[in-house]
Structure formats: structure tokens, C-alpha cells
Amino acid sequence: MEQITEHHHIPSSASRLAASILTALVFVVALNLRAPLTSVGPLLPRIGTSEHLNATMQGLLGSLPILAFAVVSPMVHRAAERLGIERTVLAAMAFLTLGIVIRSACGTIGLWAGTLVIGCSIAVGNVLVPAIVKRDYPGHTSLATGIYSACMTGMAAFASAAALPLSDAIGWQGTLGIWAIPAGIVTLLWLWRSRANAQRTTPAAKTATDAQPRSRQSTASETRLRVSMWKRPEAWAVTLFMGLQSVNYYVCVTWLPTIEVSFGVPADRTGWHLAVFQLVGIVMGLLIPVLLKGDSQVAAVVVASVPLAIGALGLAFAPRLDLLWIIVASIGSGCSLVVALSLIGLKTSTTEETTQLSGMAQCVGYLLAAVGPTLAGTIYDITSGWRTVLIMLAILAVAQTAIGIIIGRNKEAGR
Structure with a gap:
């Protein structure tokens, strides 16, 4: 009761400012959803040498978090229903911090186990953070989503660029482990937010609470939608588009520095090139x-x-023009993700359908993406070169174009 009395003495302007800061913490979470992954790519040759991993195993290391995305994403809503969105995100950030520490400090087994924990934790954020953004910024969803995406991708680019310089100073284990600091900080900040939200019922929380009975009442309807969505050809087309662009992105994030080094590009430039790839x-x-x-x-x-x-x-x-081709590819990569996410909404007519197609596209899409880095590493082991891998990416891009044109020309979809 004393706490409640004290809150009455807080000026309304200060109260609004505190509420705005608490709400904006979702963007701080977004800063941690890619950097622990994109910091790995530039370090793969050093990790491979240190841990005696061939290209296939290095690719598998890059694919493991993506595989976790595919497996965990469809189950996140159940955890959120039991714990609440705020507590589920808090748990994810805590496990993310733990996973980063395990990956860096627990030897070879820890490298793999920590990577898996990191992937599972980030998968929770992938699903829930966009939902929180949409819930907490109902009148500015597009702007808030843009900020969220920029935070996530911008920090990912920084992590790529900083990986090699940091590794020269503190080793690859320290470089990967340093990302436990921001993850730990955001865990504490989100704990503050969770406790503050538990002490009062915000409009956003009320909206989420009010939505739960409706969700329970429509369980049978959602089940029918799930079955029918998996039988729709266009849903599969959207899913394949999502998967193909994900394959291209994660192969590049995982292997681009290694590919450039094989073509004679100095190693210290490759991290910056990967950052350019993401920033563009x-x-x-x-x-x-x-x-x-x-x-x-x-x-x-x-x-x-x-x-x-x-x-x-x-x-x-023409590898001598490597930076030019990286910029060209980054134009496509940046656009492809937004187009894939937009198609999910454009090709469905109800919120329930959008949710079902989003779950289907992320699950199957990330499964496809998980195969990409490992397959690329296997191809390299077989051919002893990266040209075949790059040709494979070009073929997949052509297939993505063809599938996208079919989807894009269907004007009646989702209506």
C-alpha cells in the first residue's frame, strides 16, 4: 500500500516518461536478436582451426540456431499463454545470456550447447517482439516495426564488423562471450519492466488479457485454419519465397567472410563487408x-x-569487384525480407489466417534456411571451392523470382 501511495505523488509528466521508457525497452531487446549470431561468421575460420572443424561442421554450427528457430517458433505461443508475454521474453533474455556464456566458456561441448540455447532464446524473441511492438504502438505500428528492424539489423552489422578486431585483442571466445554483457543488461531492464507492469494494468496489458478468452473460444476455428492453410498452394508459394530468401541471407551471413578470404580479400576487410551487406x-x-x-x-x-x-x-x-557485388546482393537481401513478410499479410484476409500463414512460413522457411549453411560447407568440402556455392545461390534466387512473380500477379489472393 505504501508503494501505491508514493505513486500518487509522481507528477503525471514523469509517470508518462517512465511508461514511455518501459515501453521502448522492446527495441533494446531487438538489439540482441541477431548480434550473437552474426558475430560468428567472420570468426568461423578461427573457430574451425581451434576446434578442428571442417567446412561442413562449421556450416552446421551456423545452421544450428536457424534450426532452433524452426523447431521452437511454433511452440512460443503456448509458453506465452502460460507465463504471459512479458515473463516469456524475460526468460528468453536470461537464457540468451546463459547460452552466450556457455558457448564461450565451456569448451567444444559448450560451443554447440550454447549455440543451441542461443538459437532457442532468440526464436522466442523473433515471435514475441513483433507482437509486442504491434500491441504497444497500435497507432504507429509501421514506424515502430521499422525502428525494431533497424535496431536488430544495425546491431547485427556492428557485430559483424567488430568481430575480427575484437578477436585479435581478446580471442574468438572472448569476442563471442562479450555479447553476454548487453544480453545481461537487457535481462535486468526487462525484469524492471515486468515488475512495473505487474503493479498496474496498462491499456496494452488489458488488451492482451481481453484477447485471451477470444483465443480460447476460437481454438476449433484456428485448428481448421491451420489444416486448410497447409493445403493451400499459394500458402506454400509464400512459404517457399520466405525460405529461399532466408537461405540466401544465412548462407551469406555465415560464409561471406570465408568466401572473400578464399578470393584473396584481406580478413580484416571481410567483417566490414558483412556489415555493409546488412546496413545497405x-x-x-x-x-x-x-x-x-x-x-x-x-x-x-x-x-x-x-x-x-x-x-x-x-x-x-569477378571477385575483384567483391564490394560491388556485396552491395548489389544486399539490395536484394534487404528488400526480400520485407517483401516476404509483407506477402504474408497481403495474401491473407483475416488476422487468424495471417497468424497461421506466418507460423507456417517461419517454421518451413527456417528449416530450409538451416540447410543452407551446412549444404554450402559440404559443397565446399567436395569441390574445394566456393564458386559452385555461389552459383547455387544464384539458381535459388532465380527460383525465388519465379515463385514471387506467380504470387505477385495473383490479385485475388487474400480477398
């Missing part, structure tokens, strides 16, 4: 929605997909 993607991801307006999404699909093929083929056959 941020800018293009903010611009591509202009082409998604109207009945057809064909133009957006072409702009998103064709540069992926050009960049891969350019790097394969």
Missing part, C-alpha cells in the same frame, strides 16, 4: 514498401530477387 539491407528494406502498394507485387519481387542472383554470379566470376 536496412536502407533498402525501408524503401521497398513503395513498390508493394497496389494490386500487383511483381515489381517489388523482381527488385528484391534479381539482385541476389546478380550479386552471387558477380562474386563467383
